[in-house]
Amino acid sequence: MPFLEVNDLLVHYPVRGGIFNRKQRVVKAVDGVHLAIEQGQTYGLVGESGSGKTTTGRAIIGLSPITSGSVLFQGRDIARSGTRMPPAVRRDIQMIFQDPYSSLNPKKRVLDIVAEPLRNFEKLSAQEEKRRVRQLLEQVGLSAESIYKYPHEFSGGQRQRIGIARAIALKPKLIIADEPVSALDVSVQAQVLNFMKDIQKELQLTYLLISHDLGIIKHMCNFIGIMYKGRYVEQGTTADIFENPQHIYTKRLLSAIPDLDPSKREKLAKLRGAVNAEYEQFHGSYFDDEGLAHPLKAITKTHSAALP
Amino acid sequence: MNEELLRIDRLTTSFRIADDYYAAVDEVTLSVGTNEIVAIVGESGSGKSALAYSIMGLHTRARIEGSIYYKGQDIASLPLSKLNKLRGKEIGMIFQDPQSALNPLMTVGDQIEEVLLLHRPELARKERRRRVIELLTKVGIPRPEHATGLFPHELSGGMRQRVVIAIAVANEPKLLIADEPTTALDVTIQLQILDLIRKLKNESGAGIILITHDLGVVAEMADRVAVMYAGQIVEIADIYTLLAGARHPYTRSLLQSIPAAGEAQSRLHVIQGIVPSLQHLPREGCRFRSRIPWIDESAHEAEPKLHEVAPGHFVRCTCHSDFHFPVHKEDDRHHAIS
Ligand SMILES: Nc1ncnc2c1ncn2[C@@H]1O[C@H](COP(=O)(O)OP(=O)(O)OP(=O)(O)O)[C@@H](O)[C@H]1O
Ligand SMILES: Nc1ncnc2c1ncn2[C@@H]1O[C@H](COP(=O)(O)OP(=O)(O)OP(=O)(O)O)[C@@H](O)[C@H]1O
Ligand code: SF4
Ligand SMILES: [Mg+2]
Ligand SMILES: [Mg+2]
Numbered sequence: 001m002p003f004l005e006v007n008d009l010l011v012h013y014p015v016r017g018g019i020f021n022r023k024q025r026v027v028k029a030v031d032g033v034h035l036a037i038e039q040g041q042t043y044g045l046v047g048e049s050g051s052g053k054t055t056t057g058r059a060i061i062g063l064s065p066i067t068s069g070s071v072l073f074q075g076r077d078i079a080r081s082g083t084r085m086p087p088a089v090r091r092d093i094q095m096i097f098q099d100p101y102s103s104l105n106p107k108k109r110v111l112d113i114v115a116e117p118l119r120n121f122e123k124l125s126a127q128e129e130k131r132r133v134r135q136l137l138e139q140v141g142l143s144a145e146s147i148y149k150y151p152h153e154f155s156g157g158q159r160q161r162i163g164i165a166r167a168i169a170l171k172p173k174l175i176i177a178d179e180p181v182s183a184l185d186v187s188v189q190a191q192v193l194n195f196m197k198d199i200q201k202e203l204q205l206t207y208l209l210i211s212h213d214l215g216i217i218k219h220m221c222n223f224i225g226i227m228y229k230g231r232y233v234e235q236g237t238t239a240d241i242f243e244n245p246q247h248i249y250t251k252r253l254l255s256a257i258p259d260l261d262p263s264k265r266e267k268l269a270k271l272r273g274a275v276n277a278e279y280e281q282f283h284g285s286y287f288d289d290e291g292l293a294h295p296l297k298a299i300t301k302t303h304s305a306a307l308p
Numbered sequence: 309m310n311e312e313l314l315r316i317d318r319l320t321t322s323f324r325i326a327d328d329y330y331a332a333v334d335e336v337t338l339s340v341g342t343n344e345i346v347a348i349v350g351e352s353g354s355g356k357s358a359l360a361y362s363i364m365g366l367h368t369r370a371r372i373e374g375s376i377y378y379k380g381q382d383i384a385s386l387p388l389s390k391l392n393k394l395r396g397k398e399i400g401m402i403f404q405d406p407q408s409a410l411n412p413l414m415t416v417g418d419q420i421e422e423v424l425l426l427h428r429p430e431l432a433r434k435e436r437r438r439r440v441i442e443l444l445t446k447v448g449i450p451r452p453e454h455a456t457g458l459f460p461h462e463l464s465g466g467m468r469q470r471v472v473i474a475i476a477v478a479n480e481p482k483l484l485i486a487d488e489p490t491t492a493l494d495v496t497i498q499l500q501i502l503d504l505i506r507k508l509k510n511e512s513g514a515g516i517i518l519i520t521h522d523l524g525v526v527a528e529m530a531d532r533v534a535v536m537y538a539g540q541i542v543e544i545a546d547i548y549t550l551l552a553g554a555r556h557p558y559t560r561s562l563l564q565s566i567p568a569a570g571e572a573q574s575r576l577h578v579i580q581g582i583v584p585s586l587q588h589l590p591r592e593g594c595r596f597r598s599r600i601p602w603i604d605e606s607a608h609e610a611e612p613k614l615h616e617v618a619p620g621h622f623v624r625c626t627c628h629s630d631f632h633f634p635v636h637k638e639d640d641r642h643h644a645i646s
Contacts, residue, residue, distance in 0.1 A: 048494045049466045155582045156352070185351045185521055190565040190576035197575075212494045215524070219567035219576075256495040258524025260566070262547045265528065272499065 001075050002036035003206055004060070004174060009033040009069035011055050029055040029064075031230035031292070037223070039173070042200070042207040044217040044238075046253070047227030053210045056227075057176040060208070061093050073174070091121055094167040096160075098179040103163055104151040110137070110162055111147040117169045136165040140195065157188035161195065168199065178210045193220060214257050218242060223302075226250050231293040236303035246305035248279045248286050249293075282308075310341030313483055313515040314363070319374035319384075321355075321362045323586065329371055330586040332358040334539035336374075340483070340515040345505075347518045347526040347547075349562070350536035353583040356519045357404055359536075360485045363517075364401050365391050378483065397427040400481030404488045404519075406468040409475075410460040416471050417456025420444075423478045443474040448500045466493050473501060480512055487519045502529060523566055527551060532620075535559045538583060538595040541614065545621040555623045557603075557631040558596050564633070577633065594625060602634050 011030040030052040037043040045053045058064035060071050062078070062085045071079035078089045094117075097103040104113055114133045118124060124132065134144040140161040142154075151159055160180060167175055177196070181189040193216065199205060211217050217224060218238060225235045226249070233247045245251050255275040259268055285308040287293060293306040316338045322329035332355045340346045348356050361367050363376055365383065376384040378399070383391060395401075403409035411419055420440045424431060431439070444452035447470040460468055473489060486505060490498040502525065508514045518529055526533055526547070533550045535543045535558060543556040554560050564577035581599045589595060594612045597603075612625035 048496065049464060157582075186523070186562060187351060187565045187577075187579040190567070191578040193567065194575055194578060214495065215567045252496060256499040258495075258498075258522065258528045260524055260527045260551065262527050262530075262551060268528075 002072075003039040003041075003074060004035075004037045004208075005070075005072040006033055006035045006056070006060065007070045007072070009056065009059060009071070010067040011052070011059050011064050012067045028230045030059060032295075033069075033225075033227070033230075033232060034296070035225055035232075035235070037174075037206055037208065039206050040200070040204055041222045042209055042220050044221035044224040045208065045210045045227065046212065046214065046217055046224060049212070050229075051227040052230040053227055054178055057095065057178055057208060057210055061095050061176055062090070063095075087121070091117075091170045092173045094170070094172040094175050096163055096167050096175060096177040096180045098182060104159060106151050108150070109147065110142075110149050110151070113151070113162060114147075114166045114169060117166060121170055132169070133165075136169055137162075139168070139199070140165045155188065156184050157191045160184065160188075160192050164192075164195070164199075168203065168205075171203065172205070174206045174208065176208045176210070179212070180209070181216065182211065182213065189216075196220070214254065226253065228293055229291065232296055232306065233293045234303075234305040235296065236299075236305075240300070240303040244303070246299060246303075246307060247293075248275075248282055250305070251275050252279050310344050312339055313342045313344075313379065314340040314517075315375075315377040316359075316363065317375040317377065319359070319362060319372070319376060321358050321367065322371045322373075323358075324369065324371070325587055330589070332370075332539050332586055333362060336536075336539075336541055338534055338541065338544070340517060342482070342515050343509055343513045344531050345509055345516045345518055345529050347520065347530035347533045348536055349519075349521060349523065349526055349533060351521070351562075351579075351583050353585070354536040355539040356536055357487055358539075360401065360487050360517065360519060363485060364395060364399065396423050397479045398481055399483045399485070400476040400479065402473050402476040402484070402486040402489045404491075406465070406472040407460075409472050410468060412460050414459070415456060416444075416458050416460070416463070419471070420456075420475055420478055423475055427479050439478070443478055444471075446477075446504055447471070447474045448497055449474075466497060469493060470497070470501070473504070477504065477508060480508070481514060482512070483515050483517075484508060485517045485519070488521070489518070490525065491520070491522070498525070505529070523563065535562070538589055540595065540624065541622075542596070542624040543622065544614075549618070549621050553621075555617060555621075555628045556625070557600055557628060560631070560633075561600075600631070603631060607631075 009030050010032060012026040012028050015025050015027055033056055045056065047053055055064050059066050066079055070077050073089055078085050111133055114136055115129050118129060118132060133147055137144055137146055142158060142161060181192050184192065200207065209220055221238055223237055224241045226233050228249050234250045241250065245254055252275050255272050294308060295306065296304040297307050298304045316336055319333055319336045320331050321333035322331045336359060350356055362372055372384055375382045417440050420443060421436055424436050424439060440456060441452045444455055449455045449467060449470055476484060490501050505516060509516055520526060530547045532546050534541050537558045543554065543559045554563060561577060561579045565579065567576055579599055593610060594608050597608050607627050607630040609625045609627050614622045614624050615626055617623050
């Protein structure tokens with residue numbers, strides 16, 4: 001039994017449009033996502049802007065309304081539409097948000113920011129609470145005296161760690177990290193990524209990592225899902241995806257990754273030209289009439305793709 | 309052969325904080341040829357945008373010293389009326405923050421038409437409209453006819469960024485300053501924008517300053533690279549030399565911290581500490597010294613200057629030969645700062 005299992009997830013948003021705002025259209029933000037994550041692993045979700053990655057993450061944690069489908073956490077259905085998530089599960093799953101600059105309330109001290117989940121779930125004395133927050137800050141590599149400071153007194157990487165301290169306050173089992181480092185410099189990025197790996201080992205954490213940076217995904221993940229317009233186009237181990245991509249969209253995505261070797265420029269231009277030509281030529285068979293991906297077909301035990 | 313298009317000579321840009329001026333760009337000398345892409349890399353706060361704004365003459369309250377020669381003419385001392393004739397026509401800029409670069413009250417189509425109208429009044433209206441659609445198509449905006457009627461807030465972040473790019477290249481500038489042009493975009497769109505910038509170079513021989521913190525993008529695009537740290541250039545070299553034979557400790561540290569596809573699952577290098585804020589910049593001695601504390605003090609040069617170590621390869625300081633990475637990479641979590 002997988003640790004987290006998402007089955008046929010649909011998140012459709014009704015939008016009003018047309019004259020008199022009467023006509024109802026739906027935006028199919030997520031349109032049939034299946035995924036399974038084993039405990040202690042890192043699962044990467046990749047795809048172009050607007051493909052439904054954030055919505056998928058938010059639906060798992062109960063922040064986006066699920067139209068249909070199920071989310072099983074340790075075998076238990078936690079997100080059937082219409083029901084509220086049991087509090088014990090809400091503690092076990094936490095989210096790290098994209099922007100370290102705006103996701104922390106600038107008017108609150110670090111103490112209050114990090115203690116917030118503790119206050120919601122545990123009744124601690126003020127002294128006990130301070131002790132726990134100090135401990136958490138040290139765990140993320142910030143000094144214990146930081147508790148009385150405000151977010152603006154920290155660098156971007158440090159702010160992102162404050163967000164992580166808050167996310168791990170309740171000792172969660174699953175962390176959904178939505179673009180956790182995309183607003184940071186490479187050197188600071190490295191700091192946060194290393195750190196995420198360290199605490200993963202220490203706390204037996206499972207990650208769902210959302211990122212559009214394929215270098216980061218490759219560095220961090222065991223398993224990868226690739227989304228396109230609300231659907232999966234391919235899923236597999238990191239090796240399946242990077243070494244043996246099957247779907248034309250995956251190939252196009254991979255070929256677009258900037259290469260650090262300038263002597264390959266011409267070779268890459270040719271390769272990209274060929275991949276794009278293949279994409280144009282076979283677009284009609286790899287996508288349906290609405291331009292959406294077909295259902296996934298299994299290729300090996302770990303690897304599947306939305307092949308025609 | 310490339311001709312010199314832009315030459316920045318000992319440019320210093322200082323901001324007033326409280327009662328003093330602090331240099332965010334400190335004696336930067338750099339040239340850009342026609343048909344050349346020069347990348348500027350460096351951590352957040354190292355002065356890349358401040359340099360770009362100085363070239364464009366867009367700082368309103370900064371003190372600018374030094375010279376900026378565009379086609380031999382010093383534009384740092386040009387009256388605004390003359391500068392305005394260059395900006396948007398000969399010299400284009402892609403702004404880092406698309407939000408502030410667009411007028412929220414004007415449709416996308418009108419904003420692009422405006423720059424065309426300003427600098428190429430000879431174009432007939434119909435021709436102008438056609439050109440707007442062409443530009444939107446080039447930057448990869450789906451359904452361009454529809455997009456012309458939209459306001460900036462009706463677009464996603466990535467789409468707004470593409471509109472800013474369309475405006476910057478509308479008049480086929482001879483010099484393009486692109487400040488983080490693709491940071492908000494996913495790789496397939498990024499590729500399309502990079503191709504567009506490359507075409508500007510190859511087809512009209514433009515000179516390009518490409519500011520980015522993505523070393524992959526640098527490797528794909530740049531002819532030469534300048535690495536900035538704390539307002540100064542610490543290393544300049546052609547792209548091959550920089551990636552294969554970087555000398556300065558800062559350049560080498562940056563290269564080590566990329567999660568390069570290939571070397572999977574290992575630990576990444578972390579540069580200790582942070583870029584100091586303007587007021588707290590060490591102005592004496594080497595500015596990078598505090599971030600490599602394991603290097604013996606005696607190794608550092610007192611006032612590191614740029615030295616030409618090979619033709620076209622400049623490195624600040626001569627003592628880089630003593631530089632090495634820490635032997636065992638320490639657990640970076642325990643470098644609590646503050
Ligand atoms: N509350 C909402 N109401 C209507 N549409 C929405 C809502 N939230 C998201 N959408 C739409 O659903 C789609 C998927 O959005 P989502 O934010 O999940 O994409 P994403 O893959 O995270 O993109 P990005 O990489 O840009 O963050 C988009 O078309 C978006 O406009
Ligand atoms: N108008 C201003 N007044 C005062 N200080 C400024 C001003 N603009 C920039 N600075 C300071 O100058 C330094 C350089 O800023 P700059 O925006 O050029 O950095 P950058 O290299 O572009 O960074 P990033 O990668 O984050 O865009 C920073 O310390 C910044 O805080
Ligand atoms: S003085 Fe030289 S060796 Fe020392 S930190 Fe500066 S550049 Fe590096
Ligand atoms: Mg998102
Ligand atoms: Mg900048």
